[in-house]
Amino acid sequence: MTTATILSPSARSRFPGFGLSLGFTLFYLTGIVLVPLLALVLRPFSLHLEDFWTAISAPRVLAALRLSFGTALAAAAIDSLFGFIVAWVLVRYRFPGKRLMDALIDLPFALPTAVAGIALSTLYAPTGWVGSILADYGIKVAYTPWGVLVAMIFIGLPFTVRTLQPVLQDLGRDLEEAAATLGATRPQAIMRVVVPMMAPALLTGAALAFARGVGEYGSIIFIAGNLPMKSEIAPLLIVTKLEQFDYAGAASIGVVMLAASFVLLLALNGLQVWAAKRR
Amino acid sequence: MKKNRSATDDPPLLRYLLCGIAFVFIALFLVLPLAVVFSEALAAGLGPVWTAITDTDSLAAIRVSLLAAAIAVPLNTVFGIAASWAIVKFDFPGKAFLVTLIDLPFSVSPVVAGLIYVLVFGRQGWFGSWLTDHDIHILFALPGIVLATIFVTFPFVARELIPLMSDQGREEEEAALSLGASGFATFWRVTLPNIKWGLLYGVLLCNARALGEFGAVSVVSGHIRGQTNTMPLHVELLYNNYDYVGAFSVAALLALLALLTLALKSFLEWRYADELAAAHRH
Numbered sequence: 089m090t091t092a093t094i095l096s097p098s099a100r101s102r103f104p105g106f107g108l109s110l111g112f113t114l115f116y117l118t119g120i121v122l123v124p125l126l127a128l129v130l131r132p133f134s135l136h137l138e139d140f141w142t143a144i145s146a147p148r149v150l151a152a153l154r155l156s157f158g159t160a161l162a163a164a165a166i167d168s169l170f171g172f173i174v175a176w177v178l179v180r181y182r183f184p185g186k187r188l189m190d191a192l193i194d195l196p197f198a199l200p201t202a203v204a205g206i207a208l209s210t211l212y213a214p215t216g217w218v219g220s221i222l223a224d225y226g227i228k229v230a231y232t233p234w235g236v237l238v239a240m241i242f243i244g245l246p247f248t249v250r251t252l253q254p255v256l257q258d259l260g261r262d263l264e265e266a267a268a269t270l271g272a273t274r275p276q277a278i279m280r281v282v283v284p285m286m287a288p289a290l291l292t293g294a295a296l297a298f299a300r301g302v303g304e305y306g307s308i309i310f311i312a313g314n315l316p317m318k319s320e321i322a323p324l325l326i327v328t329k330l331e332q333f334d335y336a337g338a339a340s341i342g343v344v345m346l347a348a349s350f351v352l353l354l355a356l357n358g359l360q361v362w363a364a365k366r367r
Numbered sequence: 368m369k370k371n372r373s374a375t376d377d378p379p380l381l382r383y384l385l386c387g388i389a390f391v392f393i394a395l396f397l398v399l400p401l402a403v404v405f406s407e408a409l410a411a412g413l414g415p416v417w418t419a420i421t422d423t424d425s426l427a428a429i430r431v432s433l434l435a436a437a438i439a440v441p442l443n444t445v446f447g448i449a450a451s452w453a454i455v456k457f458d459f460p461g462k463a464f465l466v467t468l469i470d471l472p473f474s475v476s477p478v479v480a481g482l483i484y485v486l487v488f489g490r491q492g493w494f495g496s497w498l499t500d501h502d503i504h505i506l507f508a509l510p511g512i513v514l515a516t517i518f519v520t521f522p523f524v525a526r527e528l529i530p531l532m533s534d535q536g537r538e539e540e541e542a543a544l545s546l547g548a549s550g551f552a553t554f555w556r557v558t559l560p561n562i563k564w565g566l567l568y569g570v571l572l573c574n575a576r577a578l579g580e581f582g583a584v585s586v587v588s589g590h591i592r593g594q595t596n597t598m599p600l601h602v603e604l605l606y607n608n609y610d611y612v613g614a615f616s617v618a619a620l621l622a623l624l625a626l627l628t629l630a631l632k633s634f635l636e637w638r639y640a641d642e643l644a645a646a647h648r649h
Binding site for chain 1: 388393472618
């Protein structure tokens with residue numbers, strides 16, 4: 089990134105539109121994002137904090153949070169592994185249909201989550217194309233926690249591939265060459281030279297996939313079966329509590345999820361600083 | 368072993384193995400779900416698909432979705448341009464923090480995005496009783512749907528324009544200004560032509576998400592059939608009523624829209640690579 093010339097206050101006043109553009113930006117950001125988020129952040133303080141803890145520590149809520157966070161972590165790990173392979177294949181190899189495959193990676197971004205949800209559910213149901221094969225081996229995916237995992241893998245894949253791809257492209261091959269010259273086999277060169285250099289990108293991609301997975305709703309609720317304590321994700325529990333007009337309960341879970349988003353955002357910023365330093 | 372293979376080329380066996388894994392993974396997680404949508408929709412031929420899509424409630428859902436996107440996308444476009452102008456062309460304290468805040472809606476769960484508007488405008492919310500007294504409907508009506516849509520598509524345009532405009536600097540604008548062009552003329556005739564493809568790219572992604580949003584809109588819409596159901600919500604309603612052909616017909620329409628978006632996006636990345644933010648040049 090090239091930075092523009094450093095601006096003295098006098099240059100700022102010569103260049104037009106500062107007040108208007110920043111004013112509108114802050115006004116719109118405050119009205120749409122900050123004030124409504126404040127309504128959520130302040131909510132636990134308007135209850136008694138004890139009620140907040142009671143709401144959060146209910147077994148059903150804990151089970152939902154555990155499922156959402158645990159499964160999102162597993163999905164992020166799986167997406168990182170396969171995302172690395174897909175990015176590697178797309179950057180390093182030439183094969184027919186490569187452009188099509190590259191375009192298809194963004195499908196989970198572009199396909200509405202409800203459509204993905206009913207498609208995955210039909211596909212992995214015991215009568216579906218994939219589900220019926222798995223059923224022969226006694227594996228049930230749809231309407232179990234495994235369904236949650238499948239949906240989260242689907243929704244997170246583009247984050248890992250698209251984070252790794254440009255970094256892999258910019259990665260010079262000279263270090264790999266050096267490793268080969270020093271007698272490393274090809275898999276050794278990949279595992280001990282390429283993968284460590286890709287570490288910031290791998291972690292960034294995983295964090296993005298994790299963040300998306302934790303909050304995901306549409307693609308999961310159709311395939312999960314939504315059994316309380318077993319396959320009920322945290323966002324669904326928020327919706328359920330809202331439908332029962334339990335605003336306090338819904339807001340309590342919402343605050344926990346929002347806190348997780350903040351922590352992830354900070355971690356991602358930290359990762360960016362780390363990656364920039366290594367370059 | 369062939370002599371002409373360089374040290375950084377993978378051995379054929381490794382190459383086939385990695386390609387195989389990638390192909391199977393993508394087929395299983397991306398191609399098959401897409402194929403299932405069209406196969407289920409067309410299970411009984413084209414006739415029922417047409418009937419399902421031209422059904423009164425489906426048409427109403429299409430109308431609500433288009434209306435919400437038609438309001439949310441232009442607003443976020445204006446915001447994206449204003450935000451990137453302020454952030455790229457000027458220096459001010461707290462800039463990095465502002466960029467982080469703009470990205471925030473991407474890391475917030477869609478359900479939480481819906482929830483915050485319920486806490487502001489709902490019956491037990493901040494403005495709930497005032498709104499009831501004045502008979503203003505925001506939740507379970509179009510304004511709520513639009514707000515939720517704006518929130519989830521908030522960063523798209525800004526996030527595309529900020530890196531693109533930082534790459535371009537401000538020399539061209541400064542030249543125009545020193546030659547006596549007004550601020551608006553400079554923006555219209557210098558900046559906008561420079562960013563038009565990047566802007567289109569951001570608007571395209573913003574629009575796709577606006578039409579497809581489910582979680583956030585689901586929380587605030589109230590699911591009133593024929594009135595506040597968007598296309599994705601209508602898919603859910605039909606699916607839960609065991610009308611699979613109907614659900615997959617509307618879903619196929621949305622999937623076609625997604626494919627069109629992907630095609631346009633790939634075209635922009637291929638044809639106008641130099642005029643998009645560096646992250647999309649591959």
